Amino acid sequence: MTRHTTSRRMILGVTGSAFLAAACSPSSNDAKTAGAKSSPSKSAPESIEGKAAAGKVPGGAPDGALGVNFNEDPAGLGAAQLQALSATWVRGFVPVTPGDLDGDVTQQRAVKALLTAHGDGRKTILSLKFPYSLGPTKGPLPAPGSAELKDLLALVDRVLAAVLGKVDILTIGNEPFLETLPAERNKTLNVFYEALARHVIEYRGQHGGAGSGTSLYMGALNNLDDQAGRTPATERWLRFVNKTPEIAGVDIHPHVTSLQNAAKYINYVVPTLRPDQKFLATEFSLVQFWKGHMHDPVSPAFAKRYNVDPGRQVWQVVGDAIQQPFPQEKWNDFVSMTQWFNSSRNYLTEQMKAFRDTGKLAVATYGGLQIESMASDWDGEKTPWILNPLYANRTVRRGEGGTLGRNVWFEQFRALQKAG
Structure with missing residues (x-):
């Protein structure tokens, strides 16, 4: 594998600037689908929590941090293992499904592990996973205004009640373009996740706003190193992130064959971020290599x-x-x-250098166990x-x-x- 280092100048060059202009401009498809809510006009809710709180994280956003990721399974990754790594950040995800959230949400294994890490003084990231492409919940995304969506949002509220103010970052989505049926990986997906984001923003606004201590990201995007993975839906995703003041940034999952392909993620995403936004990389690896x-x-x-x-x-x-x-x-x-x-033995060092060189990395988390x-x-x-x-x-x-x-x-x- 050829060593590759990504400079900030390369990332924010002419190509990236051109994409930013396109990605952050409204399209007729967006307007038809989302109406005024996704338009930058004054009819759009400029900020549910208030403009002064836009994009802010109490104490300042993290800057280039590296943490440990356990996904859904924290078994065996306790305080001793984290201490041996000198890890200060921990990330996991929770499936927002009835079976996974039966009973006390604080006892769900991923949530419990993150709350424990929080109690030990570590920083934490929780991703909300909505698995509609496989398993018992496989099927179409809940439609706007449906009873199914109402039930789902009730589950989301149970998670928020358990973690708000106790996780430092909440990511709305895990891998939406993989966890949705292929036929719905279009504006249907956008409408669903935008509704989720607005609901989470409103809930947080009612429970401390940005002052709750939990910042919000949208994620995570996959396959951005492949042109086929860059669709009108991914572009709309990034426009929504850019235009929503309460969203602190976007999450990416570059599982790739090379550092060069990981750079394609950065080049695609970073130019679309507002000056006050950053990106997460809560999963990354050379697994395809x-x-x-x-x-x-x-x-x-x-x-x-x-x-x-x-x-x-x-x-x-x-x-x-x-x-x-x-x-x-x-x-x-x-x-x-x-x-x-x-x-590839220096992969972690080289990848983190590329992330940090952008000046826009908040936190990256790497697989622990x-x-x-x-x-x-x-x-x-x-x-x-x-x-x-x-x-x-x-x-x-x-x-x-x-x-x-x-x-x-x-x-x-x-x-x-x-x-x-």
């Missing part, structure tokens, strides 16, 4: 050192480590002797999320005193905490 090498033969040097069949493929060796975790030294050798893996879903049903076609995290807790056996195995990014993460 790893995926392209799963059927490569194992490194001859590794095969020789550990008496492994040289015809064995990488995914099979990873599977061996899942079935019987390697000693730390063996995992380190697997990384260092696998040329494509070793060539190899969670159960990464290891289950392992085969040669499964996306290798298991290679990403900071802890190699499912592919490396515990060390003395029960310490978790570590991946190649562990010490970089600690160093980047000091740099940030």
